[in-house]
Amino acid sequence: MQMTDSIRRNAILLALFSVITAGGIAATYISTRDMIIANKRAVEEATLLELVPRDTHNNSMLDDAFTVEDLAFLGLDSPGKAYRAKRDGQAVAVILPVVAPDGYSGKIRLMVGVWADGTLAGVRAIEHHETPGLGDKVELKKSRWVLGFNGKSLDNPSPDLWKVKKDKGVFDQFTGATITPRAVTAATFRTLQYVDTHRDTLFVADQPVATEEPAP
Numbered sequence: 001m002q003m004t005d006s007i008r009r010n011a012i013l014l015a016l017f018s019v020i021t022a023g024g025i026a027a028t029y030i031s032t033r034d035m036i037i038a039n040k041r042a043v044e045e046a047t048l049l050e051l052v053p054r055d056t057h058n059n060s061m062l063d064d065a066f067t068v069e070d071l072a073f074l075g076l077d078s079p080g081k082a083y084r085a086k087r088d089g090q091a092v093a094v095i096l097p098v099v100a101p102d103g104y105s106g107k108i109r110l111m112v113g114v115w116a117d118g119t120l121a122g123v124r125a126i127e128h129h130e131t132p133g134l135g136d137k138v139e140l141k142k143s144r145w146v147l148g149f150n151g152k153s154l155d156n157p158s159p160d161l162w163k164v165k166k167d168k169g170v171f172d173q174f175t176g177a178t179i180t181p182r183a184v185t186a187a188t189f190r191t192l193q194y195v196d197t198h199r200d201t202l203f204v205a206d207q208p209v210a211t212e213e214p215a216p
């Protein structure tokens with residue numbers, strides 16, 4: 001009898017403990033969820049603002065995201081999220097997701113910002129598997145190499161010079177590592193070609209909102 005009581009008491013205590021623990025976890029999740037979402041958004045926005053600084057536009061690029069479906073040209077394996085910077089409703093820049101498929105260790109994921117005049121706002125490697133000390137100089141944290149694309153365009157340098165120096169182009173390679181910069185340079189050039197071909201849809205201006213029915 002005494003043993004049954006003890007088992008019952010322990011079972012109740014255990015159940016209580018489980019309920020309190022689960023409640024605690026749920027409360028922590030709910031209270032931090034919004035903070036985690038806000039932090040993620042801030043990190044994403046900071047990356048976009050590195051390419052297209054805040055003083056160049058007055059929309060929230062995060063809220064002006066759109067999907068690019070032309071996978072092959074941008075090297076994407078699935079539709080990617082792109083962003084538009086606008087000043088007073090007029091698109092001033094786009095930031096596109098791009099993949100250089102031919103890095104030394106496979107795909108190098110990039111974000112490429114292009115101004116409406118066709119010049120590059122910037123290029124950032126956001127994911128890659130290149131070798132530390134060699135190909136990882138594609139990261140801005142490791143070297144300033146990627147900044148060499150800023151301000152470049154389809155005709156600056158001329159298309160035949162959109163290569164690394166080892167291939168008779170104008171862009172530096174890394175010491176002992178040509179494959180990574182070659183892949184990123186080619187992907188960046190293809191992005192400029194893509195933007196040039198699709199500029200009417202990429203830099204679409206906001207249509208004025210109709211406030212009344214047009215006259216018949």
Ligand SMILES: Cc1cc2nc3c(=O)[nH]c(=O)nc-3n(C[C@H](O)[C@H](O)[C@H](O)COP(=O)(O)O)c2cc1C
Nearest residue numbers: 104105130131134135136166176177178179180181
């Ligand atoms: C272990 C190892 C890792 C390497 N990692 C890279 C890399 O991440 N990026 C790169 O461009 N080259 C890397 N290289 C060097 C390339 O194999 C190649 O020699 C170099 O990029 C020069 O290429 P090129 O002959 O086309 O000029 C690596 C070589 C070795 C042995």
